[in-house]
Each structure stands twice: as C-alpha cells, then as structure tokens.
Amino acid sequence: MRKPFYLFFLTASTMFTGGCALDGVQAWERQDLAKREMSIINEPLEAATDDHIYFSKEASSGGQSFGGGGCGCN
C-alpha cells in the first residue's frame, strides 16, 4: 500500500532538488513539444471513450485524471 506514495514523492523530490537542470529547454526550442500529438492528452474524445469503456469492464479507473463515480454495471 505504501509503495505508490514512496515512488511518487521520490520522483517529485528528485525533480525539485534538481531544479536547475530542469529548466534547460527554452520556449523557442519547443517546436516538437508544441505539436498537438505531443500534448499529454492529444485526443480528448478518444481518451474519454477509452476511460468510458475500461471503467465499465475493469476494476480500475482514473490515474491520469480523476476517476469518476458511477455504477459501471455492464
């Protein structure tokens, strides 16, 4: 049960303590990152569809965004 917390805070703290090394990419160097397909959720309708399907068929949901409430009875 504790493992996810540990991993998360380890990752987060590593990022912040190494802050200087994390600001190296300037705005004008982001032409690839700025492409639509490089955004975290580049196809929101498709992502919502997948969430919808897998929430109904599996015992897990959420993680990337909030898991919704609901019955998921089928």
Added chain:
Amino acid sequence: MQLKNKNKKAISIALAAATSSLLANAAVGEENDVGWEIDTSVLYYGEQDDRVEDTSLALRIARRFEDGRAFVAGLSTDSLTGASPTGAVPLNEPQTFTRPSARGQYVTQPGEIPLDDSFKDSRVAGYVSWTQPFGENWTANVGASFSTEYDYEHLGFNASLARDFNNKNTTVAAGFAYAQDELDPEGGAPMPLSEMRGVGDTSNKLSGTQDKSVTDLLIGVTQILNERMLLQVNYSFSQSDDYHNDPFKFLTVLASSGAPVVGPDGLYSYRFESRPDERTKHSLFTKLKTYIGGGALDTSYRFMTDDWGINSHTLDMRYRFNISERNYIEPHLRFYQQSEADFYQANLIAGDTVPNEASADYRLAEFTGTTFGVKVGHKFNNGNEASARLEWYNQDGTAKLAGVPGGANVFPELDAVIFQVSYRFHL
C-alpha cells in the same frame, strides 16, 4: 424492461480537460487562440455473442484564448443494448432467472453462460470547464459534470490549481473532485445476499434510491526532460462511500457435489451480491511522451491498489507515425492485469455460512485485458482532421468454482471490437 447503467465518466472527462491540460499546455506554452475547436466522434463498441453493444455520439467544443483562459464543454449520448454476464455459473440444465424488475423471467440454456438479455439503456452525459491563469505562473480550473439515464443520475464538480516552475519546464498541479451518484433501479435494488425470488415478489427489494459519493484527489508533476521528451507523474486518491453493489449481479448457490440447489419460487438458489460500502483507491500514473522518428510515442503505466484487495497494472503504448505531412498511422497496444477482490468468489456453497461480502462479478476476478488497435488520420488543407480507429479488446481470466469437484474455470471470456470515427474542425 430492465434498464441498466454504464459508467458515469463525465467527471473524469472534465478533469482530463482540466488538470491534464493545465499540466500539458502550461508546460509547452501553447497559448495561441485558434478559435473554436470542435471535436466530434461516432463510436461503435460491440462484444461477441450478442453481449453488450454501445453506439455513442460525442461532441467537444473548446477555445483557448491568447491570455491562457480556456473554455471546454462536451456532450455525449450512448445507446446500449445486449446482454451482460450476471455472475451465475453455467449448468448442465436450463436455468430460469427472474428479471431484476421482478416483472418477468428469462431462461439460459444448458452449458451457456447466464446473460441477462434485457439490458437496454440510453445515457446522456455532459461537462463544462473553465481555465483561468493568474499571476505569472498560476492557472486555476473549475468544472462540473452530469450524466443521466433511466435509473442513474450523476452530478459532480471539480477544481484544480497548477503552477509552473523552472522557466515553464515544470508544472505541478493539484486537483479535487466530488461526485454524487444516485441509483434507482426499476423494482428497487435487491437486498444484499438475499435470494432471487419469483415474478412479482419484491419482498427482497430495498425501498428508495441508493446513493454513492466519490471524492478524488490528484497531485501531479509534468516535466519537460529535453526538446523532445515530456514526463508526467501523478498520484491520485479516491474514496467512495455507500452503495457499491451492482444490483444486477448475483451468485449461484451450489451443493458440494456441484449440483444446483433449489431456492424460492421454483428457481434454483441465487443470492444477490454484496460489496463493501466503501472503497479507497490509490493510483500512481506515469506517462512519457517522446518525439522520435518523426512521430510521437506515448507510453504510460498505471499501478492501482485498493482496500478491496485489487492490484492492477496498466501499460499503454501508441505511436503516431507521420506517413506524410497530412497522413498518419497510429498503432496501439494496451495491456491490463488485475488481481481478484478479497470478496470475489465464483459461487456459494449450500450449508456454508453466507459471508458478509461476496460477488461473482467477473470484473472483480483475476484477469488480463489486451487491446490491439490501429488508427489512421488525415489532416485537410484548412486544418480540419478526420480519423478512424479499429481496435480489438480481449479479456481472459480465472474464476474457478470453489468447494465443488473439478473447480472449473467459469470466467466469461470477452472479445470486443471498438470502432471510432472522429472529425475535428474549427469555427
């Protein structure tokens, strides 16, 4: 007619449009106003052997203003039909079941997986969200969601806050969501672990509606690693309270010989499931996006653990390969594995003490889910985009009969097809 629920993911959709976009767009500084962006899609989801079918229409409208403010709203409809495994086990003889409404019966033939074929529902869901930057590095987001169907209502709201650090190479976001769901199945929800009764007998039904509340918390970090690589790490916590049962699922009571046992009103003995009245989940989600070989590689992994005893692993990979400036192809692979819930059991044994909690819903069993798919897309001169994807989803797992000779595996293997056509345009 029995009407059932699918899921109520509106809140999740809203937050996908909220927290994640805060994380992503702040990081890459994408703040050009390109007018209204309209996404539309048609989805067909179909399972084998006349099991569940869903046809869904979805619309999403979004506008990102130059100052970073953004408006997103969406609406979707689902039309669901088909049959869904009830949790009862196949027998060597016909089985008669009373519909959950207690207004009729259906028969499952020998050797067949019991499926309730009266599943039919329509669903409408919507969400809206507003993003507001303030100060130099802060962004706030608020949203609301709803869904409604014949016997289920969902209402939720959410809020999140994000801050950029390190020359906008790092974004930290935290969010909160609350949802209230209300279930009102036709004929009333069955009393947990009560035996199935005959037509017209509602003595085992609860009165009134059944409620559930869900509180979600999420904290995440998105980090630009280099000019072509982006990493997101999220921790999320979810607490849900009150009614968690699926009112349409039940367990077969077997004698220790494996034979069915006679229950009330000439039926075999089946007991409605009983789940805990609360659930706490923890998820760790990581996503790495890499621009490589002229395309975007999207890799994510999620670990989920809950106090029902379920642990799951989800690995998802897709690669958008740009065949030309206008056309792309995107293969997709998803692998999911979960352990069974502590209270999952494929059947009950007559004469044994009835446990406080039990469910034979195969979605709480140990299983593996595999998805293969491919998507193709085309960008038009005017910036509009059309795409289509075809995917195949399989579930196979372990649901062994307990306390009877042989211990056969009765997991209802699933094969499903997902076909979605999408079109994006601007106004």
